[in-house]
Amino acid sequence: MKKLVLLIAVVLFGMVAPVLAQEGDLHGNVGITYDSLHVWRGYLTYGADSAINPFIDLDLFGSGFHLETIYHQANGGENELGKRFDYSLYYAGALAPEEAYAAMYKVGYRYFNYPQMSAVHSDQCWDLQEVYAGVAFPKLLGIKGLVPGYAFIQAWPSKHDSPVTGYQGCAHVLMLDYALPLENISSEIPKQNLDFHVETVYNNHVDPRPNFGHGYTTSDWTHVAMGISTDFDLGNNLTFTPGYWHQITMEDDSQTGVSPHHDMDWVELTVKYKF
Numbered sequence: 001m002k003k004l005v006l007l008i009a010v011v012l013f014g015m016v017a018p019v020l021a022q023e024g025d026l027h028g029n030v031g032i033t034y035d036s037l038h039v040w041r042g043y044l045t046y047g048a049d050s051a052i053n054p055f056i057d058l059d060l061f062g063s064g065f066h067l068e069t070i071y072h073q074a075n076g077g078e079n080e081l082g083k084r085f086d087y088s089l090y091y092a093g094a095l096a097p098e099e100a101y102a103a104m105y106k107v108g109y110r111y112f113n114y115p116q117m118s119a120v121h122s123d124q125c126w127d128l129q130e131v132y133a134g135v136a137f138p139k140l141l142g143i144k145g146l147v148p149g150y151a152f153i154q155a156w157p158s159k160h161d162s163p164v165t166g167y168q169g170c171a172h173v174l175m176l177d178y179a180l181p182l183e184n185i186s187s188e189i190p191k192q193n194l195d196f197h198v199e200t201v202y203n204n205h206v207d208p209r210p211n212f213g214h215g216y217t218t219s220d221w222t223h224v225a226m227g228i229s230t231d232f233d234l235g236n237n238l239t240f241t242p243g244y245w246h247q248i249t250m251e252d253d254s255q256t257g258v259s260p261h262h263d264m265d266w267v268e269l270t271v272k273y274k275f
Helices: 002-023
Strands: 027-035 050-059 065-075 083-095 103-113 128-136 146-157 167-183 191-206 220-229 232-235 238-249 263-274
Antiparallel strands (some): 083 103, 232 238, 238 263
């Protein structure tokens, strides 16, 4: 299945690349994020360890197609799950931008690779895959900056004998964003937005933890995550984004729930260069 999906992606890109090259230049973002805790899909994946996450997101010649790679590494003890590459091919676009029901959407495919526990080891393949789709409605509620959204994820392990058998199902994510405008903060920062985000997840067998006897999340509203962040323009196409997150776990079982702790707080710091 993995080889088939990757082959289709390569063939499609090979067909459209000559056309895309005529539409515009190659643009994108490159940067790095520091997490005081590494929370993925609501799960505390590296325990108490922090993580660094360098990334690159390429906009393929203004076509709407993007290629994105993110590397995750735990800042702590060495373990097989402490390193991961996320590879994604996605398309982002907009529908009816002038209408009240205007929608911004994103659809894509993502492959999660654990280089030390990869598919080359048939008896220890931890790699995962998913397809995803998300949509946001910037004008639907009639309040500038208040944007509801929804995302759907369909996930599966890369090999049938994977120890991560709980990562085989779907998840629904309900989201709400609000950009609070602040003006006349200082002479250096005349305008600034505080970006608020809240999401809740209905999870049906999308659990990235290996089978160590703790059980899996099945058909439940698992957690609510709330975050606040803002962008600081550093000049020369550099942006610094600090953020603070709080998550509430809604499952009662501390073993099968998305986190051994019902409340988690962490900080994210991102530096990004746009080219």
